[in-house]
Amino acid sequence: MCTCIEWQITGLPCVHAAAFITSLDLPLWHTYVDDYYHVYRYECIFLYNINIIILI
Numbered sequence: 001m002c003t004c005i006e007w008q009i010t011g012l013p014c015v016h017a018a019a020f021i022t023s024l025d026l027p028l029w030h031t032y033v034d035d036y037y038h039v040y041r042y043e044c045i046f047l048y049n050i051n052i053i054i055l056i
């Protein structure tokens, strides 16, 4: 987490965190991003279809 709190609010690493992560020998970016942005979360959201009811 960073003191600028951008990372905490957005769930994405801020420029400060990105600078640190980039300096690592093996930067595993996906471990620093909130689960909300992972593909499996999108899949969960759209797992079920919403049936539209047309009223005439």
Ligand SMILES: [Zn+2]
Pocket (backbone or CB within 6 Å): 002, 003, 004, 005, 006, 007, 014, 015, 016, 017
């Ligand atoms: Zn920051």
